[in-house]
Amino acid sequence: MGNMLQGIGVVAGIAEGPALVTRDGVAFNLGVDMTSGRVVERGHELEGACLKGAVLVCRGGKGSGGLSYGLLQVVANGCGPVAIVAEQADALIAAGAVLANIPLVHRISGHDRLRPGMRLRIDGGQGTVTVLNGQGTPCG
């Protein structure tokens, strides 16, 4: 299947959603509002964007060591991403995805081809990202 990209699965699970894309890392503690899912870090590429329901395509985590619990909190509050596609997952985002129970894949061949609004299906067990037909926006 030509629209399936192969990477490494870090946390298992299957989810679908519209892509929200940044080359930056995301600071789930202090950089994201826990009750709206909006990115609040000043100057971030995604400042003001909403993570709710999105497949977050990013470099990885960044910032405070509270990141794992921040990810759990925003997902449990119903306004977090449904899956994460990282360029390179770090320890804090990996532990956070386990706590939040969302799939996490990284090192996808063709990571740079993922565009905002693409509908993606993530299989964390297989380590795959499938580009589906149609477009979408998170929080929509």
Place this chain on the structure above:
Amino acid sequence: MRLTAEQQAMADGRAGEAVRQAMAMLLAVGKAVEAPRLIPVASAHIVIDAVTLGEPGLKQVDGLARAGGRFVIPTTINAVACDRRAAPDRLQGAALRQHEVLQACIAMGGLATCSCNPIGQGIVPSFGQSVAWSESGTAPYVNGVLGARTNREGATSLASALTGFTPDYGMHRPQARKGEILVDLVAPISGIDGFGLLGLHLARRWPGRIPVLRGLSSPQLDEWIALASSFAIAGSAPMFHAVGLTPEAPSLAAAFPEGAPAPERVGDDDLRVERQRLESEPGETIDLVVLGCPHASLQQLAEAARLMAGRRVKSGVDCVLHTSQGVHALAEAAGHVAALTAAGARLTVGAMCYGCDFRDPRFPEGARVATNSGKLLFVAPGSQRARLRLADTAACLDAAVTGRLPRYNR
């Protein structure tokens, strides 16, 4: 990752649900960082904070305790901003949740040290030991000064406490601990303020790199702690070396097994610029003096008591020294607490440092603050409404007595 039979059984849930959840975290981390195996850790230190956890995190930690989770290695807990002397039935909001989180950790066997400075309390890993400490400010001390081994941990330190293991990566592997930058200190570094400023400068100038410092004279405990905590707060590197002083850098060749690079220089001008970037109070009047961020050691309290002998904090000036329960008990025995209190200074015990974060205790609006802490200088202006200046301990206490901190260049 290759697991032992025992580790596989733990991952499969045969040691209970709490251990299974903890192993799931460690296995995901191991996969992400391509660790070949799990290795035993000798201790865990867990910073856990109700604001970051929120209700979902609190439920998760509480769930681990209820599922029978027990810490299998010595584990210390810093539940930040938790006043342990307050009666639980009078707590509310974040303070109540913090109390609940601490109770869950105590139920799992954690020791409530409630300090950002376990080292000052005598909790000190041994050379070569692998540990899982989540207090980011302590990692450069644990790795650099002690030669023990920890990554900068988060929720993973809780998983290590429940299992006794961590993935074998990063600081646990000797090849990741080599020096990356050689820094010649061409100006003498002194005082808690001076070492803090140096840490901030190193982290900003060479982000993420492990510096090897040459030309440092033997620092006191609180100076090492100041260097480590300010280096950590402003950057991401988990380690530094100091030639002839730290255990993995007895010589330049030991710090750079493949040969030392050309040295970089840090001088007075660099540190002056660093100070000017961060200081936000232009005047000399001071309303608030804050010492002990990270929590003061016995040595720092003894010095403060000596400096305040026969003097009194000026009316209208608040002089606060933050310390831990362990150090406070010793300072009480030594008479330092009585001396400082008699001089009109105030000690807090096991509490969040004044203005150290985005929550209580907050600086009063517009407060003009003198501190000896580079870490506080770095974190406070962004998240607080106060204006700060950095000075050595003696100058800070002079300011407490006179209400003024003269301008000086160093």
